[in-house]
Amino acid sequence: MAEREGDGRHLLADVPGSGAGGEGRGESLTTVLVAFGANVLIAIAKSVAALATGSASILAEAAHSWADAGNEVFLLIANRQAHKPADELHPLGHGREAYVWSLFAALGLFVAGAAVSITHGVQELITPEPAGHFVIGYVVLAVSFVLEGISFAQSTRQAKGEAATLDRDLIEHVLATSDPTLRAVFVEDAAALGGLVIAAAGLFAHQVTGSAIPDAVGSILVGLLLAWVALLLINRNRRFLVGQEADPKVRQAALQAILAAPEVARVTYLRLEIVGPRMISVIGDVDLTGDDTESHVAVRLRALEAKISASPAVAGAILSLSAPDEPTLSV
Known part of the structure; x- marks a missing residue:
């Protein structure tokens, strides 16, 4: 599975329970x-x-x-x-x-x-x-x-x-x-x-x-x-x-980790649902940095999903693009 560039860790490496x-x-x-x-x-x-x-x-x-x-x-x-x-x-x-x-x-x-x-x-x-x-x-x-x-x-x-x-x-x-x-x-x-x-x-x-x-x-x-x-x-x-829903502490740590990703400008929606013992699914709306073409944005979005799904605690990640007027979630 995909790893985070630079440090070889998955995107949610620091989320509590993500490696257990x-x-x-x-x-x-x-x-x-x-x-x-x-x-x-x-x-x-x-x-x-x-x-x-x-x-x-x-x-x-x-x-x-x-x-x-x-x-x-x-x-x-x-x-x-x-x-x-x-x-x-x-x-x-x-x-x-x-x-x-x-x-x-x-x-x-x-x-x-x-x-x-x-x-x-x-x-x-x-x-x-x-x-x-x-x-x-x-x-x-x-x-x-x-x-x-x-x-x-x-x-x-x-x-x-x-x-x-x-x-x-x-x-x-x-x-x-x-x-x-x-x-x-x-x-x-x-x-x-x-x-x-x-x-x-x-x-x-x-x-x-x-x-x-x-x-x-x-x-x-x-x-x-x-x-x-x-x-x-x-x-x-x-x-x-x-x-x-997952524990609020897990959700807050996951939100912070996604917002810290260099390709993410905003996160306007995030749901972490428990789908098994120590397993969650991630559904969210994000705004990516830059102003790419639609096809390139789709590739970047899939790459971000792969980074999130690389965590042993994530069963799957589905991301959509945020609307321009949607406020970002606070950490």
Whole structure:
């Protein structure tokens, strides 16, 4: 692809996140694989503990972990499909597939995690069952907390690194990032750690009081937590699917970079739309320097598009000429 003359860099080299395409994808894949491995081990351990103890809270946590493990499969598909190369039918690539598969994962969390946990908790309130072998439950919950912590540490490390490049705090970046796999793993791991605390409290209250009610309430609370997480993820994926503008900081940096190009006199319109994880399309109106013939202007315009598209973060650029009376955008 075309490079900027003189320094060998693409035109948007200094735009936050413009060079993190391949690296970000590999980091996201590692994050999902770590989460998948941890959730499978945890789900098996919790299922055994649920059978041994008869605890409703631990059973809810087992359903939670199986749902998370299944979701990681969807996220792996999302990561793979989103990075298929562009083709004639998809000139901007397949990036939005990431949001489709991540939406499936969020729906799975809602059905297989939240609905199952709440339903079982209500059933336990209606027909309570005594629990036993509490030590097994505590050991499994403790081990699960460690494994979930490892997965959470990986997603946190990735999120912090990306947040620093965009001058965001951690939570702000997790909610705003265009990478749905990172957001899903981070939020699900955080919910898992909270769910383990709820399950341990429910199990302890069951042991102390001899009543199954606290345990059943714990199962319902875990389900409500998962429902909230699922709805959050569904809403975020919906927003990216219908088309969302890039971060204002990215837009400002891109505008500044285009205006700084020697062939550009004015930029009167600029839209950066997210079309996949860390991928944007660029649409703009520009006024080129000089007073060339129409054919030469067209060649220069295509060359400028090529410079912009050379960025790993740009799926495509379409530029038109500004009208003479249109004011330039301010940086």
